[in-house]
Amino acid sequence: xxxxxxxxxxxxFRCLGQRLAGSLAVLTLMSLPAYGQRLDPVxxxxxxxxxxxxxxxxxLLPTAVVDRPLSPLELYALELALFQLDAEARALLLAEQPDxxxxxxxxxxxxRRVFGLEAELEALSRIGQQAWNSQRSQEVRLMxxxxxxxxxxxxxSATLERVETIATIAQTLRMRDTSTEIYQQLIDMTxxxxxxxxxxxVVLAAHYLxxxxxxNAAQLYTQxxxxxxxxxxxxxxxxxxxxxxxxxxxxxxxxxxxxxxxxLLRLYRTTAQNDREPPLEIDMARNFRAIGVYPQALQYYNLxxxxxxxxxxxxxxxxxxKDLGDLYAEQGLTNEALTMYNLLVRAEQQxxxxxxxxxxxxxxxxxxxxxxxxDNALVAFRAGLAFSESLQYREAYFRGEVAKLxxxxxxxxxxxxxxxxxxxGDSLREELKDNPPFDxxxxxxxxxxxxxxxxxxxxxxxxxxxxxxxxxxxxxxIDITPEEPTPEATPEPGSDx
Numbered sequence: 001x002x003x004x005x006x007x008x009x010x011x012x013f014r015c016l017g018q019r020l021a022g023s024l025a026v027l028t029l030m031s032l033p034a035y036g037q038r039l040d041p042v043x044x045x046x047x048x049x050x051x052x053x054x055x056x057x058x059x060l061l062p063t064a065v066v067d068r069p070l071s072p073l074e075l076y077a078l079e080l081a082l083f084q085l086d087a088e089a090r091a092l093l094l095a096e097q098p099d100x101x102x103x104x105x106x107x108x109x110x111x112r113r114v115f116g117l118e119a120e121l122e123a124l125s126r127i128g129q130q131a132w133n134s135q136r137s138q139e140v141r142l143m144x145x146x147x148x149x150x151x152x153x154x155x156x157s158a159t160l161e162r163v164e165t166i167a168t169i170a171q172t173l174r175m176r177d178t179s180t181e182i183y184q185q186l187i188d189m190t191x192x193x194x195x196x197x198x199x200x201x202v203v204l205a206a207h208y209l210x211x212x213x214x215x216n217a218a219q220l221y222t223q224x225x226x227x228x229x230x231x232x233x234x235x236x237x238x239x240x241x242x243x244x245x246x247x248x249x250x251x252x253x254x255x256x257x258x259x260x261x262x263x264l265l266r267l268y269r270t271t272a273q274n275d276r277e278p279p280l281e282i283d284m285a286r287n288f289r290a291i292g293v294y295p296q297a298l299q300y301y302n303l304x305x306x307x308x309x310x311x312x313x314x315x316x317x318x319x320x321x322k323d324l325g326d327l328y329a330e331q332g333l334t335n336e337a338l339t340m341y342n343l344l345v346r347a348e349q350q351x352x353x354x355x356x357x358x359x360x361x362x363x364x365x366x367x368x369x370x371x372x373x374x375d376n377a378l379v380a381f382r383a384g385l386a387f388s389e390s391l392q393y394r395e396a397y398f399r400g401e402v403a404k405l406x407x408x409x410x411x412x413x414x415x416x417x418x419x420x421x422x423x424x425g426d427s428l429r430e431e432l433k434d435n436p437p438f439d440x441x442x443x444x445x446x447x448x449x450x451x452x453x454x455x456x457x458x459x460x461x462x463x464x465x466x467x468x469x470x471x472x473x474x475x476x477x478i479d480i481t482p483e484e485p486t487p488e489a490t491p492e493p494g495s496d497x
Contacts, residue, residue, distance in 0.1 A: 039141055047142050048149070051110050058111060060085075070114065079115070082108050093134070102139050105130065109143065117150070121162075125169045132172060144173045151178060160189050176211050183207060198227060205243065214251035218244055238267055245283075254287040261287070278308040278316035282323070289327060297327070314351035321347055325363060334371055341367065358387040358394065365401060378405040 051058055052070075060081045062074050070078065085108050092101035105127045112123040124143055131139040151166055158166070167182040183204040190197040201220055208217035221244035228237035241264040248257035261284045268276045281304035288297035301320050308316035325340035341364045348356030361384035368377035385398035 039138070039145070044142065044145065047106065047110060048146060051113060058107060060107075060111060061114075075115070078111065082111060093130075098134055098136070102131065102134075102136055106139060106142065109146075117154075117162075121150070121165055121169060125165070125172060128169055128172045132174070140173055144175050144178075147173065147175065148178055151182065155182075155185065160186075163189065171207070179207055180204070198224070209243075209247065209250070212250070214247045214253075218247040218251070218256075221247060234267070234271060238264070241267065249283075254290045258284060258287050274307065275311055275313065278304040278311075278313055278320075281307065282316065282319055285320075286323065289323075294327075298324075314347060315353075318344060318347045318351060318353070318356055322360075322363075325367075329367055329370075334367065337367055338364065354387055354391055355393065358384050358391065361387070362398075374405055374408060378402065381405065 046054075051061060052064075057063065060078060062070065085104050089101040089104040089108070092098075092104070109120070109123045109127055112119045124147060128140065128143050130136075131143065147166065147169055151170070154162060154166070163182060163186055167179065167186060170179040170182055183200055186200045187197055187204065190200060201224060205217050205220035205224070208214070208220065221240050224240040225237060225244060228234075228240055241260055245257050245260050245264065248254070248260065261280060265277065265280055265284070268274070268280065281300045285297045285300035285304065288294070288300065301324055304316060305320045308314070308320065321340050321344040325337045325344060328334070328337035328340060341360055344360040344363070345357055348354075348360055361380045365377045365380035365384065368374070368380060381398055381401040385395070385402055388395045388398045
């Protein structure tokens with residue numbers, strides 16, 4: 001801190017002595033909130049003391065022979081000096097001398113007390129924001145302790161305007177518990193004005209979210225949803241449903257989130273917000289998946305797939321296929337996973353997402369490796385390598401995978417592969433401009449009959465002997481709807497029947 005504070009520290013020790021100082025420090029720390037418990041007690045005492053009563057006085061204050069208030073002329077001179085102090089502090093901060101800058105600002109905060117509480121609060125707000133932005137933890141904690149004392153003295157009699165001012169500063173200084181108490185008092189003080197009170201409820205709910213208090217946030221958003229429903233305010237109703245879902249999601253309370261998501265989905269449908277349905281349905285599917293209810297997860301993935309296709313929202317189509325491929329792979333249903341990843345390649349092609357195509361081939365390659373189908377894995381990684389070279393992205397990774405798999409192949413196999421493997425057409429390298437749109441007919445995703453994946457589904461015998469092969473895409477016509485199975489045989493996904 002400043003030379004002024006250092007002088008006062010020495011004076012304080014001379015008066016009380018080391019032993020007394022230690023005893024008072026313990027008592028002071030016991031009474032402080034958490035954000036004040038790591039501060040130097042001498043420094044804290046110097047900052048909290050009345051500048052007109054402590055010795056030595058700040059050099060900006062006139063020397064008083066007798067105890068008297070400052071004259072108007074003295075106050076005017078002090079105010080001009082404080083403006084100059086602020087200007088010097090800003091210049092020092094711009095000159096990358098933050099320690100010197102905040103020494104001046106902390107003097108200003110204390111000296112503003114001479115002009116009354118409003119002037120001090122203005123300084124706490126302004127300099128508190130500077131301290132927070134500059135990550136000055138000691139200054140933030142000093143000002144937090146001072147604001148806490150102001151609040152304790154003012155909360156019984158303060159006007160609404162003053163409480164709002166203190167609330168703003170407490171939020172600036174990130175005073176969690178004090179802010180919570182102030183917001184609750186503001187809600188009580190504005191009970192006669194429903195609209196204003198609702199605004200403070202929203203602020204308190206957001207404050208709970210900021211501090212990861214998801215349970216209290218959820219309670220408030222539930223109240224806000226009920227109010228918006230009674231008022232018939234669809235816009236606010238929608239927003240509060242989203243906020244409540246977010247609270248449950250952050251708390252990982254997926255079972256609680258699902259009924260709220262269902263209500264939001266119904267609201268989207270009744271208000272013709274169809275483009276908002278697929279991402280919400282995907283989130284619902286993921287929540288069902290997280291709690292292990294797979295039939296409903298598949299149902300909502302299918303709903304999202306149908307809606308996204310009909311609206312040509314190909315990014316959401318890709319997300320569904322990616323999630324399903326991962327889900328089937330996790331459950332050991334390799335054939336189904338390969339089918340989804342092959343469809344994912346086509347979906348990313350239709351979305352003109354070459355990065356997505358590359359990632360889909362990576363998924364295919366890794367899945368084929370997991371079942372030791374090295375030939376198809378090599379085809380997938382080679383296709384991915386073509387895109388990685390075109391994009392100049394992850395080239396080393398794909399070259400490494402191709403090199404490792406190529407070591408196991410004979411020269412005859414390599415020559416045959418070079419002759420038979422399809423190449424990527426020029427139209428593909430020009431961002432696949434000639435591809436037609438998707439069919440709107442969706443891939444039907446049937447959930448298991450018993451609601452759970454059986455042990456037979458997870459055995460190796462349940463996987464068909466012939467797995468889907470890698471589809472190396474070109475500029476051919478795309479149709480992602482699989483052929484209907486016949487009693488004699490099930491066609492390969494992507495076959496040209």
